[in-house]
Amino acid sequence: MENVYIGVDVGGMSIKAGLVTENGEIIYKNSKKTNSVIGGAEALLKDTKDLMIEMIDYAKNHELKPLAIAFGIPGVVNTTKGEIAYACNLHVEDVPLKDYLKDLGLPIFLSNDANVAALAEVRFGAAKGYKDAILLTLGTGIGGGVVIDNKLFEGIDGKGTELGHSVIVVDGHECGCGRRGCFEAYASASALLELTKKEMINNKNSIMWDYCSHNLENVSGLTSFECAKKGDETAIKVIDTYVKYLSEGILNFCNIFRPQVILIGGGISNQGDYLIDKIKAYCEKAHYGYSHTPKVEIKTATLKNDAGIIGCACLAMDYLGK
Ligand SMILES: [Zn+2]
Structure with missing residues (x-):
């Protein structure tokens, strides 16, 4: 069984998720259209959960062990509460992401999308080898x-x-x-x-x-x-x-x-x-x-569109001390 992290790059157009190894390699990814403009926070939470269930199932069927789920959010987060505080591109506020997904049985982490992308670039991209x-x-x-x-x-x-x-x-x-x-x-x-x-x-x-x-x-x-x-x-x-x-x-x-x-x-x-x-x-x-x-x-x-997913995995690894 190989350890993987579920990275989720939430955007105004789509929610992109991937299974990422400790080496920053994306093994599998999929996405869903973001429906929160019409369906609000409820649609965002439900679509996200469906995508997470699919990721966990894929992992189970491919000898992979997901250790955590982490999100990159295009807006203001509350990392203490595990909530999206406000995201104007998603048209939502106060979304209890961590609470809603707790029955998946995995630790949930989140951060701003640019933050996780920066982390990805430092670990696996253009800033590899730099501390600051x-x-x-x-x-x-x-x-x-x-x-x-x-x-x-x-x-x-x-x-x-x-x-x-x-x-x-x-x-x-x-x-x-x-x-x-x-x-x-x-x-x-x-x-x-x-x-x-x-x-x-x-x-x-x-x-x-x-x-x-x-x-x-x-x-x-x-x-x-x-x-x-x-x-x-x-x-x-x-x-x-x-x-x-x-x-x-x-x-x-x-x-x-x-x-x-x-x-x-x-x-x-x-x-x-x-x-x-x-x-x-x-x-x-x-x-x-x-x-x-x-x-x-x-x-x-250099990581372009994958920076979000990989960065989320980096965030999860940091929280878990991996
Ligand atoms: Zn300003």
């Missing part, structure tokens, strides 16, 4: 995961490290959290999209208009990057502005944590070295925060 690492996932918002001395740092009840809501522009753009000028209001994928559209409207000659068939609804995170690579001045301006805000946030985290590495995840990280080199050049000019300090490595995350 930060993951920034650039998506609709910005998720932040902080690993210090090879352990996840979560704050009270797992509610800390909301790096996306650190303010980089006082009285700046409105943020979904209620403050103004948050990092994610300037450096998320959504912020890039808004900036791209704004600059396109101001510059009708930009080739970005051709790239999106003259329809702003076709603008994506790729539009400005692809057109900047072709030399379009407006697109270059968009990317330079975006990189400036992203890098200023990164410099703050360099100053606060001085981690060995900062990883960039989310769809925009697919730009790879094109993006990373620009961030490094900006950070270099600012001496990575201030002078006479060690450089922080900046890299792209």
